[in-house]
Amino acid sequence: MSKLRFPDSMEECVYFTRRQADEKGKVVCWVFREKCSKCSKGQMAKPVDEKTGRPKVRANTYICPECGFEVEKKEYEDSLTANIQYTCPKCSYEGEIQIPFKRKKVKGVDTLRFQCEKCKEDIDITKKMAEK
Numbered sequence: 001m002s003k004l005r006f007p008d009s010m011e012e013c014v015y016f017t018r019r020q021a022d023e024k025g026k027v028v029c030w031v032f033r034e035k036c037s038k039c040s041k042g043q044m045a046k047p048v049d050e051k052t053g054r055p056k057v058r059a060n061t062y063i064c065p066e067c068g069f070e071v072e073k074k075e076y077e078d079s080l081t082a083n084i085q086y087t088c089p090k091c092s093y094e095g096e097i098q099i100p101f102k103r104k105k106v107k108g109v110d111t112l113r114f115q116c117e118k119c120k121e122d123i124d125i126t127k128k129m130a131e132k
Contacts, residue, residue, distance in 0.1 A: 004083045004096045007032065014080060015101070021123060025089025029112065029125050031080050031101050042066030044076060078102050082112055086123060093118040103127060 007013050007030050015031040033043045044062040046055040062076045063069070080101040087094050095117045103110040110127040 004085065004098070006030070014077065015082070017125065017128075019125060021086075022089035024087065024092050025123070026087045027123065027125055028085045029082055031077075031082050034076075034080060036064035036067060036069050037071070038069040039064060039067040044071065084114060084125075086114075086116075088116040088119060088121055088123065090121040091116060091119040 007016065010016060012032055013030050014033050015029070017027075017029050019027045019029075021027055033045065036042045036044055042064040044064055046057065046059045047061065047063050048054065049056055060073045061070050062073060078101070082099050082101040084097050084099065085095075086097070093116055097114055097117065099112065099114050101112070103112055105111070106113060106124060106126075112125040114123055115121065116123060
């Protein structure tokens with residue numbers, strides 16, 4: 001198995017997280033931005049706010065900066081691949097895996113779920129929720 005490429009900067013990523021799974025377990029997950037499916041030149045990104053120059057975090061679309069092609073957030077994110085480096089909290093196995101970036105509901109929370117390659121234990125990366 002080839003070694004996963006770690007991102008050089010956050011600009012390359014749609015999603016990045018580093019989590020502690022237990023005392024022994026940990027997970028690092030990142031999802032690279034993809035090239036535009038229409039022109040293959042620009043990298044798809046969230047629209048930018050003209051006033052601040054920052055991406056609109058809550059936008060429901062991704063836009064190609066080169067040709068202006070737009071795609072729905074869910075459709076675009078479901079086509080991406082999540083890269084994961086992990087240490088299993090059950091057996092302490094250190095591994096790398098790639099899975100589709102499709103979150104499923106687990107106990108009512110959006111979750112990326114994968115299994116340890118050695119012991120087949122389910123490992124979850126839950127979407128962080130804002131505390132009220």
